[in-house]
Amino acid sequence: MLQKLILAGGFVLCFGALKAQDTIQDQINNLKDDVTTLKRDPNTNFMIRGFSQFGLDAGSDNVNFNMTSFNPVLLWRQGDRFLFESELEMEYMSNQFGLNLGYANASFVVSKGVVVKVGKILIPFGTFGEKFHPSWVNKFSSAPLGVGHDGMLPMADIGVEVRGGLQVGKSKLSYSLFCVNGPRIKDGTEEPTEAGMLSFENANDNNNNKAVGARIGFLPFSNSSLEIGVSGYYAKPGSKTSPFAGDTLNEDLNYKDVTALLFAGDVAYIKVINLIKGTIDIKGQHNISNVSKATYLNPEDTTRYTFTNKCSSYYVQLAYRPALVANNVLRNFELVGRYSVYNTPKGSLWYSNQSQIEVGLNYWFVWRTVLKISYQISDGAMGGSGMGNMPGMSGMKTSMFLIHVATGL
Amino acid sequence: MKKSKYIIGFLFSLLMTIIIAQGCSSAKQIVEAKSGAQLWAENCIRCHNGPSPTEFNDEQWKTIGLHMQDRANLTKMETDKIVEFLKSAN
Structure with missing residues (x-):
């Protein structure tokens, strides 16, 4: 009897083990099938790309190693028409780690020449902020004056955009129309020395109107070597209520009717020219910002003041790479030069008049990795009390030597 | 009032340009005859060095093509030809 029980038990154990083995084998086979299916699915693709920059800045007072950017870019394609993309901006500067969402949006190709985007978009105002800001695309390790997160231009915002490219005979036209939350006017309650400045970094709108804008680019030649673009942007940046509500002396100060109108013109010419055995690359952008007049409060002496709130900036950039010469080393060098100017309103507490000239020599290790060596001279005059500590201000000239390596990952 | 005139003028110009662009098709053949390799060489360089095919x-090129159609405002024809050229190297 005992033998029968042992035999039966053994049989059950063997059968159970075999059954379990079969189940595990089935599961492995199913997983293999799933992985194969995933590999072969042409409708979806996920990529992690991005760019980074690391380098050294040498000024007269200090020499700093710094990691100026590490920006992973996520791309997720679903089918032939839908794309989700986002960029994370990581920085480590002044002993602080910063993480910012550069953009995150979904785009859908509606038809030939029409793409609709929703989410946090790069604002197509001029070309630098949208197209040339990645460190491996920018010929220099810094942005031109007036451009960037502390500049006078909108860089990214939440909203909707319609854009595309159209063939016009031999020429080509690119267009972008957008509607976004828009900027906020700094009223001076948080940062008194920046009263009247526009702040474009707003996750939440401060009023119930939207900013609208557009850019048109025209490429007259069939080889797309020249692009001329114009951009416009309109917003009402004030809140409905006075920032001084409750303060009987100042609650009449209100910015609800303040308007902001911005214009930009941009040009880019890139051409491989046999005569000079290389590629010539010329870029430029001119920006104007007009904010309507308003009265602000100086917190130091509680007096009121007003000023013509007009900013302007521009840059011109020239690059030459002898890409057609026979020497394999020489063809990877690139000579670059850039001049930029940034003027802020006279009469404001943030008045400044800055200019910067930068010359450099780049070496391309591969198509997406570059060593940038440049020398930068900044000059400026300031009238506002808020600009005292900026390099190149107070009528002083400063210079800096920069070496950076940038790569598109 | 003056500013709103500027805005209306700008939007009207934009609309007219788009209409003209949609209607004009006379020299399209010249552009349509271009190869993917030529379009790749002419367009990528406008912002960055041309990548190696x-x-x-293939799947990654399709994703990058869609990304660049959006970012660089490439036409559909340019995007398709460039992606086909890049895929042909694999």
Whole structure:
């Protein structure tokens, strides 16, 4: 009897083990099938790309190693028409780690020449902020004056955009129309020395109107070597209520009717020219910002003041790479030069008049990795009390030597 | 009032340009005859160096093509031809 029980038990154990083995084998086979299916699915693709920059800045007072950017870019394609993309901006500067969402949006190709985007978009105002800001695309390790997160231009915002490219005979036209939350006017309650400045970094709108804008680019030649673009942007940046509500002396100060109108013109010419055995690359952008007049409060002496709130900036950039010469080393060098100017309103507490000239020599290790060596001279005059500590201000000239390596990952 | 005139003028110009662009098709053949390789060489360089076709696989090129159609405002024809050229190297 005992033998029968042992035999039966053994049989059950063997059968159970075999059954379990079969189940595990089935599961492995199913997983293999799933992985194969995933590999072969042409409708979806996920990529992690991005760019980074690391380098050294040498000024007269200090020499700093710094990691100026590490920006992973996520791309997720679903089918032939839908794309989700986002960029994370990581920085480590002044002993602080910063993480910012550069953009995150979904785009859908509606038809030939029409793409609709929703989410946090790069604002197509001029070309630098949208197209040339990645460190491996920018010929220099810094942005031109007036451009960037502390500049006078909108860089990214939440909203909707319609854009595309159209063939016009031999020429080509690119267009972008957008509607976004828009900027906020700094009223001076948080940062008194920046009263009247526009702040474009707003996750939440401060009023119930939207900013609208557009850019048109025209490429007259069939080889797309020249692009001329114009951009416009309109917003009402004030809140409905006075920032001084409750303060009987100042609650009449209100910015609800303040308007902001911005214009930009941009040009880019890139051409491989046999005569000079290389590629010539010329870029430029001119920006104007007009904010309507308003009265602000100086917190130091509680007096009121007003000023013509007009900013302007521009840059011109020239690059030459002898890409057609026979020497394999020489063809990877690139000579670059850039001049930029940034003027802020006279009469404001943030008045400044800055200019910067930068010359450099780049070496391309591969198509997406570059060593940038440049020398930068900044000059400026300031009238506002808020600009005292900026390099190149107070009528002083400063210079800096920069070496950076940038790569598109 | 003056500013709103500027805005209306700008939007009207934009609309007219788009209408003209949609209607004009006379020299399209010249552009349509271009190869993917030529379009790749002419368009990528407008912002950055041209990537090697062997850099990514077919599915990745499709994703990058869609990304660049959006970012660089490439036309549909340019995008399709460039992606086909890049995929042909794999």
